[in-house]
Amino acid sequence: MDFQLSEDQESLQAGVRSFCDGHFPVETLRELEYRGYDAALWAELAELGVFNLRLAEAEGGIGLGTADAVIVFAELGRRLVPGPLVWTHLAAELVPGAGDGKTVVGGLDLCGAEREPLLVEHLADLDRLIVLRPDSVSCVDASALNAEPIEVPLDPLTPVHHLAELPEGESLGGTELAERLRLAGCTLASAQLLGLAEASHELAVEYAKGRKQFGRAIGSFQAVKHILADMFVRLEVARAAVYAAGATLDDPGVGDAARAAGSAKLVAGEAALQNARACIQVHGGMGYTWEVPVHYYLKRSWVLASVFGGAEEHAEALARCVELDARAPGTSL
Amino acid sequence: MDLRYSKADEEFRAELRAWLEKEVPAHGSPPAISDWAKRRSYDTGWQRKLYEAGYAGINWPAEYGGRDASLTEQLVYYEEIARARAPYIGVNFVGILHGGPTLIAEGTPEQKARHVPYILNGEQIWCQGFSEPGAGSDLAALQTRAEKRGDHYLVNGQKIWCSFAHAADYCELLVRTDPDAPKHRGISWLILPMDADGIEIRPLRTLAGEGEFSEVFLNDVKVPIENRVGEENDGWRVTNVTLRFERGTAFASEMIQLQQYVRDLIDLSKRVERNGAPAWKDPELRRKIGHFSAELDALWAMVKLSVCQSSKTGVPGLGGSAIKLFYSELYQRIAEFGIELLGRARLSREDVAGLPSQALLQRAMQSLSLTIAAGSSQIQRNIISERILGLPKEPRP
Numbered sequence: 001m002d003f004q005l006s007e008d009q010e011s012l013q014a015g016v017r018s019f020c021d022g023h024f025p026v027e028t029l030r031e032l033e034y035r036g037y038d039a040a041l042w043a044e045l046a047e048l049g050v051f052n053l054r055l056a057e058a059e060g061g062i063g064l065g066t067a068d069a070v071i072v073f074a075e076l077g078r079r080l081v082p083g084p085l086v087w088t089h090l091a092a093e094l095v096p097g098a099g100d101g102k103t104v105v106g107g108l109d110l111c112g113a114e115r116e117p118l119l120v121e122h123l124a125d126l127d128r129l130i131v132l133r134p135d136s137v138s139c140v141d142a143s144a145l146n147a148e149p150i151e152v153p154l155d156p157l158t159p160v161h162h163l164a165e166l167p168e169g170e171s172l173g174g175t176e177l178a179e180r181l182r183l184a185g186c187t188l189a190s191a192q193l194l195g196l197a198e199a200s201h202e203l204a205v206e207y208a209k210g211r212k213q214f215g216r217a218i219g220s221f222q223a224v225k226h227i228l229a230d231m232f233v234r235l236e237v238a239r240a241a242v243y244a245a246g247a248t249l250d251d252p253g254v255g256d257a258a259r260a261a262g263s264a265k266l267v268a269g270e271a272a273l274q275n276a277r278a279c280i281q282v283h284g285g286m287g288y289t290w291e292v293p294v295h296y297y298l299k300r301s302w303v304l305a306s307v308f309g310g311a312e313e314h315a316e317a318l319a320r321c322v323e324l325d326a327r328a329p330g331t332s333l
Numbered sequence: 334m335d336l337r338y339s340k341a342d343e344e345f346r347a348e349l350r351a352w353l354e355k356e357v358p359a360h361g362s363p364p365a366i367s368d369w370a371k372r373r374s375y376d377t378g379w380q381r382k383l384y385e386a387g388y389a390g391i392n393w394p395a396e397y398g399g400r401d402a403s404l405t406e407q408l409v410y411y412e413e414i415a416r417a418r419a420p421y422i423g424v425n426f427v428g429i430l431h432g433g434p435t436l437i438a439e440g441t442p443e444q445k446a447r448h449v450p451y452i453l454n455g456e457q458i459w460c461q462g463f464s465e466p467g468a469g470s471d472l473a474a475l476q477t478r479a480e481k482r483g484d485h486y487l488v489n490g491q492k493i494w495c496s497f498a499h500a501a502d503y504c505e506l507l508v509r510t511d512p513d514a515p516k517h518r519g520i521s522w523l524i525l526p527m528d529a530d531g532i533e534i535r536p537l538r539t540l541a542g543e544g545e546f547s548e549v550f551l552n553d554v555k556v557p558i559e560n561r562v563g564e565e566n567d568g569w570r571v572t573n574v575t576l577r578f579e580r581g582t583a584f585a586s587e588m589i590q591l592q593q594y595v596r597d598l599i600d601l602s603k604r605v606e607r608n609g610a611p612a613w614k615d616p617e618l619r620r621k622i623g624h625f626s627a628e629l630d631a632l633w634a635m636v637k638l639s640v641c642q643s644s645k646t647g648v649p650g651l652g653g654s655a656i657k658l659f660y661s662e663l664y665q666r667i668a669e670f671g672i673e674l675l676g677r678a679r680l681s682r683e684d685v686a687g688l689p690s691q692a693l694l695q696r697a698m699q700s701l702s703l704t705i706a707a708g709s710s711q712i713q714r715n716i717i718s719e720r721i722l723g724l725p726k727e728p729r730p
Contacts, residue, residue, distance in 0.1 A: 001342070001405045002335050003634075004641040009334060067334040205722050220725040222711070225718035232717050233655045237628070240635035247336040254336040263627035316616060318623035323599050 003247065005071070013071045019048055020079035026293045029080055033156040036082040037104070037125040046101020050076065050085060054184075055092045055099050066184065070191035070246035074239075077195025077304075080296050082157040084122045086188045086307075087130060090181050094172050095128050095139060103127045106142065108166070111182055112309045121303075123147055123161035130181075131169060137177045140169035155299040183261050186308035187245045190264035193304050194235075194242045197271035200279035200297045201231045208282055218282075227282060231275045238264075238271035259321045262314040269311055272301035336637070338405060345402075346409045352386055353417035360420060366695075367543045373458065373500045376423030380455030390429065390453045397437055397445070398453050404640045408585070415589030422586075424500045428452035428459035430583050432505050435522070439563045439571050444524065448503070460501035462492040462525065462549060463572070470712050472507075473516045473569060477551060479508035479523065481558070486510070486523065488531075488554040494706070498534050498547035501527050506556070511566050520568035524560040531555075541698040583707075584660055585636060591664060592629050594671075594696075595622060601674055601689070612674065625667050632660055651721050658713040661703035668697040 005013065023041060032038060045051070053069050055061020069089070076085055087107035088098050097103030106122050107130040120129065126142035147161035205228055208219030218224045245264035248255045276298035280287035287294055305311065338346070360379055364371035383389040384398075391410045393399020402410060422429060433452040436445055451457040468475040477490025488508055495504065504525040511519030525532075531554040537546040563571040599622060602613040612618055639652045671693040672679050678688040682695075704710040718724045 001338055001408075001637070002641055003637045005334060205724070208724060216728075217725050219718070220727055222715070222727060225722075225724045226711070226714040228722055228724065229658075229714035229717040232722060233659050236652065236655050237631045237635060237659055240638050241627070241631035243334055243638065244336065244630070244634035247334050251335070251337055254338075259626075259630065263630045266624065266627040267631045312620055315620035315623035315627070318626045319599075319619040320623075322596060322622065322626045325596055 003243070009068060009071055012068060013075060016048065016072050016075040017078075019044075020075050020081060024079040024081055029082075029157060029293070029296065032082055034153070034159060036157045036159050037122055038083075039125075041081075042083060042101055042104065045081070045083075045085070046099075051089050051101055052092050052099035053089065059093070059099075061092065061099055065246070066187060066249040067243065067246035069184075069188060070194075070242050073188045073191035074195040074198070074242065077192030077300075078199045079195075080157060080199070080293075080300055082122075084126065086185050086192070089188065090185055091128070091130055094130070094137075098128075105130060107132065107185075108163075109182065109185065109308055111178065113313050114306055114310050118163035118166060119150070119160045120145075120147065120163055121158050121160055124149070124159065129169075130172070131166065132178050132182055132185075134178060135175045137172040137174070137181060138169035139172050140167055155296070155303045157296065158300070158303050182308060183249060183257055186261045186265050187242070187249055189304050189308050190238075190242050190245060190261070190268040193265075193268035193272040193301060194238045196297045196301050196304070197231075197235045197238050197268065197275045200272070200275035200294055201228070201235050203292075203294055203297075204228055204231060204275075204279040204282040224282060227278050231278050234271040234274055238268040241267040256321065259318060262309070262318050262321075265309060266311055266314045266318070269301070269305045273298070273305065276301055338409060342403075342405050342409050345406050346413060349388065349410065349413045350417070352388070353413060353419055356382055356386075357417045357419050363420060369499050373424050376420065376425055377455035377458065379420040379423075380425045380429075380453075384454040389455075390433065393433065393453065394437065397433075397449050404644050408637060408640060411585035412589050415586045415593065418590075418593070424458050424497045425452075425455060427461050427497060427501070427505065428457060428503075431461065432459040432503070435505065435571060435574055436562065438574050439522075441559075441562075443559065444562060448524070457503060458497060458501045460495045460498045460504045460527070462495055462504040462506040464494045465491060466493055470709055472572075473520065475507055475509060475520065477506075477508045478512070479510050479521060479556070481510070482555075485555045485557050486561075488523070488525070488551050488556055490551050492549040492551070493537075493546075495534075495547050495549045496545045498527070498549055499536065503527060504549070507568055507572060510568075514566060517569045519566055520572070521565050522562045522568035522571040523556050524562060525554070525556055526560075529554050529556070539698075540701065541695065544699075584657070587664075588629070588632055588636065588660060591667060592626070592633075595625050595629065595667065598622065598667075598671060598674060605674055605676060605688070607676075621670060625663070625670070628659075628663050632656070632663065635659070651716065654708070654713040654716045654721075657707065658710055658717070661700075662710065664703055665697075665700045668693075668700040672697050 049062050050072060052061040053064050053072060057063040084106040088105045091105035092099035095103055095105050098105045104126050105128045106120060106126040108120055109132045111132055111134045123142060129140045129142045131138045131140060146164045150160045150162055153160045208224055208228060209217055211218050241264040245260040248257050248260035276294055279294045283292055286292050364375050380389060388400060390399035391402050392407055395401040429452060433449055436449055448457060463472060465475050465477060477488065477492065479486040479488045504527055506523045506525040508521055508523055509519050510521040531552040533550040535548045537548060539546060602618060603611045605612045607615055635656055639656060675688060675690055675693055678685050678690050679694065681690050684691050719726055
């Protein structure tokens, strides 16, 4: 066991972080409002390996694992990189051109409790749409879809369309593939949520160090610094859960992958939401403005909390999972 | 980023598990909480068995008789101890987790020879004399005075929250040796024999009715100079070696036990009725349990992450504060959930109508100390925000 970032993973993280810091400063995000996707940036993300990261080398990919992918997706989340990143990444092994960014693939997860209304993210920019159902995976030509754009989406960087109907599409696989994709999607969305929790935390700490009231930095007051300490704890709990999910998906021998992914989604989802709220609180009135970017973090967290299983769904599934464990020997009260 | 235990780790697990499966049932049930004599012999008897089997001092260096297990073997050890529901470390806690490691790090060869082997085999019980009525979170404000008188210190003062004082042979005692120096620079660390003249122990009644804490009054107690660990007035640094250990993996087995506790609560929820159906049928209750499980799994992953990272430095890092803070507050939430599940049976501290009131209420009440002891949650938040996040300190007088 060596449960920490390897040297390669540290340099992967540093590389993606510097790319994201350079390409997605807040000013750039403003320009992408109500568009979200940008073709030139998409090509650069593909060049960086975001989509073909886990694709085998023999198939033109980089051949890395989910543990590596969570590191990358946490960085993408931290800088709010927009677009159907997870779906195109998942499609790398299924849809020609997805891995190298030539085909933009979105998706719709119809496995969970939250299905209706049928809202598709980034539809205007999609070539293909993957539809996950509990027992099937299908692929639909996105240009043929009958959909109405939503004029004002929640997340300014995640435009959405309302689908009137969903055609059958081409079948890509059954239950097994659906489960595998959903597990990976859940883990990568958790990683993005981890990145958002980190972004809110960083922004709040920076503000608390600089902002002065009563003649001193507000971060010197315990009422404020304890909020920041709690944000740190939520962030580190989420980091451990997300890394563990990545490592468990790569090596199912070390644990129950569904349990690890579900725990990560639950814990990271909560960290992202609560840290965004706390960040707003630390900013006071400024936190309530459009100018401070924390509202993007909060809105993206709300979006990601709804994909690949919401908190209630995961909590219920985890309880069932532990219940099976409870039948193991050695328990009594 | 690899979570797989090595073949050697798994061999260690199999060997330890087989030993525990034999020895844990043979050791019998723990005695009543109030029966100190029996608790001492029960806890030290278990320590002796661990020692004889080569499992005592799992993280201690081999030259001091410890197992010197790798960090991952230590994780396996904590997992298996919890899984087997092995006896709690109990009265051995201070010696094994604080006193022993401190002596190993800072003691003289004579001090080590006199104490370390006997802490390890369960013959010496230690207690902690750190806090005072006027020095809690502000530990460095302690005022128990030690004046040098020839070959000994003359100690006067009062200590509080001394765990296991009634059962202890020795006390890790913090005293002020230079009242004129800045508060952190006038403290020394002494080994206090608990049978010395002038020591009065008064048990404290905790909110649980009984417990392991006492007040200790020291009146003209003579402590030989040779009992000082580290240099005179360097006790604060010596102490911090201990405190870091306390926040590291000291609670590792309890974290795993908490996972078992949640499984026990599932069993219980199937036996308890709510609105004419087993409580387990309530989706809201199930989601609470699922939520606890996610947090506990994340906590254990956090311990693994921290342990693997500290393997670089050899000392538990500051991240221990985040682990301790999260663990203690999570523990309280889970214990509170146990009371919810008891329903009206919570009115009885004895088991009633087949429900485990005694254990659940005991756990819930004891859990209240976790966010106070070993650095309160507020102190942990100060440590995190000032030492990890680099926020400015609050102005101090």
